[in-house]
Amino acid sequence: MRSWLRSRFKILIAHVVIHAAISEEFETVVPMNNNDSLSGIYATTGRTLGHCPIPDQRETCVAVHEPYRCGADSCNYYNDCFARAANYNITEDCVKVNDRDITPPSIPSNDGSATETNAADVSLKQVYKDLDVDSKDFVIHDPSRIITNGGKQMIAVTGKEQADGYNCGMETWYRKKNTKSNWKPGQCLFQTKPSWIEEEIPGQKGAFLAPELVNDNVMLYSVAFHDEHVTTCLGIARAEGKFPKGLTWVDSGKPLICIYPEDYEYEQSIIDPSTFVSFDAKVYLVTGGGTIVGVELDPNTYHPITGAEWKKLARGPKDDYVEGGHSWVEAAYVHPNPDTGYYFLFVNWGACCNGVDSTYNIRVGRSKNPLGPYKDKNGKKMYKGGGSIFLKKKSYMIGPGHISMHRGKKEKEILSFHYYDKRRGGKAWIAERLLKWQDDGWPKAGNLVSSYEL
Numbered sequence: 001m002r003s004w005l006r007s008r009f010k011i012l013i014a015h016v017v018i019h020a021a022i023s024e025e026f027e028t029v030v031p032m033n034n035n036d037s038l039s040g041i042y043a044t045t046g047r048t049l050g051h052c053p054i055p056d057q058r059e060t061c062v063a064v065h066e067p068y069r070c071g072a073d074s075c076n077y078y079n080d081c082f083a084r085a086a087n088y089n090i091t092e093d094c095v096k097v098n099d100r101d102i103t104p105p106s107i108p109s110n111d112g113s114a115t116e117t118n119a120a121d122v123s124l125k126q127v128y129k130d131l132d133v134d135s136k137d138f139v140i141h142d143p144s145r146i147i148t149n150g151g152k153q154m155i156a157v158t159g160k161e162q163a164d165g166y167n168c169g170m171e172t173w174y175r176k177k178n179t180k181s182n183w184k185p186g187q188c189l190f191q192t193k194p195s196w197i198e199e200e201i202p203g204q205k206g207a208f209l210a211p212e213l214v215n216d217n218v219m220l221y222s223v224a225f226h227d228e229h230v231t232t233c234l235g236i237a238r239a240e241g242k243f244p245k246g247l248t249w250v251d252s253g254k255p256l257i258c259i260y261p262e263d264y265e266y267e268q269s270i271i272d273p274s275t276f277v278s279f280d281a282k283v284y285l286v287t288g289g290g291t292i293v294g295v296e297l298d299p300n301t302y303h304p305i306t307g308a309e310w311k312k313l314a315r316g317p318k319d320d321y322v323e324g325g326h327s328w329v330e331a332a333y334v335h336p337n338p339d340t341g342y343y344f345l346f347v348n349w350g351a352c353c354n355g356v357d358s359t360y361n362i363r364v365g366r367s368k369n370p371l372g373p374y375k376d377k378n379g380k381k382m383y384k385g386g387g388s389i390f391l392k393k394k395s396y397m398i399g400p401g402h403i404s405m406h407r408g409k410k411e412k413e414i415l416s417f418h419y420y421d422k423r424r425g426g427k428a429w430i431a432e433r434l435l436k437w438q439d440d441g442w443p444k445a446g447n448l449v450s451s452y453e454l
Helices: 081-087 124-130 195-200
Strands: 027-029 147-149 152-158 170-176 184-189 209-215 218-225 231-242 246-251 257-259 274-277 283-287 291-297 310-315 330-337 342-349 361-367 388-391 397-407 413-421 427-437 443-450
Touching (some): 147 397, 184 246, 283 330, 330 397, 388 443
Antiparallel strands (some): 027 310, 147 152, 152 170, 218 231, 231 246, 274 283, 283 291, 342 361
16 A cells, blocks of 8 residues: 555644634624635634644544535425525526535636636546555545535545645545445546645645535635644635536635634634525535634625624533643534524544544534524533534444535435544545434434445
């Protein structure tokens, strides 16, 4: 096996620090300027952890999420679906999605710094073949939500260490729709890095992190670098071409948002972007490492709306042995459930990226408001360290993380996540479980739908 696969994902996540202001009900992040970056835009209270929650174990802990899907395979929609359809400029009284999600808000067009091309992105299968990587050594880490188009499904994942000739910024993988078969290598994205990355994050030459597929041609992703110049940014890209192996992904030419260390007193990373649509058809972003924050977005640009207040949504568990008194938290994902009237916030606690020694576990809280406050089953606010256990290691599946949701057969809700496979020496892969709802209105991980097939 090649050394770049044999090693853990050697991608350093940058963290930056933040300073806080709080309202009584929310921890409100107060706008400080009007530029497009997060530089100086928000502040939070308390101290989070300095560089690593667990020494030598923070190499790549990132996540992806999805906006809430509206509708089913017929015109029997949830009550708020028509409002959402109107928000997306869909004029029909009822829209049949046919296994594809309703078109999301538009994104900024390429400003010219990224080169337009009609050539499809390079085959990931060919990249692996050229590097002599055995299929038994394939790894999937930080999977996006599963996107369905016709009879195929696709995910996007974090790129790997930029070594031994491997230079994919991110990867896509695909399979036949709703099958248990193993995912197959799709495409190698961003072998040429967008020019804005070197401008905003000098020296960043590695992989991009935790892509979120909003749909089959819109993607958000994280870029980070940890050195003297510590900055994290979110990028946005769109694709044209044939799904899932003939797409050409083009970056918008500028970051969606960035935060810089000189603007903050305490550590915070803007990683793990996730968008969702509220019951009243507004679009929101949740993101962060160390502290999870959220903000309302302009549905046409994906930038925060004018005058937007960032809200502090979650921190890690209380820990007197770390700086700030809270361990690390990341991988935020919000799943609205109109049947209960709640928004459910999922986050990861623990350490990822250590194979069978990973301690990753998924926690959950809920709120009647898209930006919280979110509380766990005991009523503890997640921004004060609350979070009820949702999914932890079981059998050969160690360190579950990076949860997202999609619809499977008969429109059943399915959760997907990555895990470290004990049977494969701790190599990461994607798994699926049914999402069940208990009588008390809280979600529960149901039966296993798919995992790595030996």
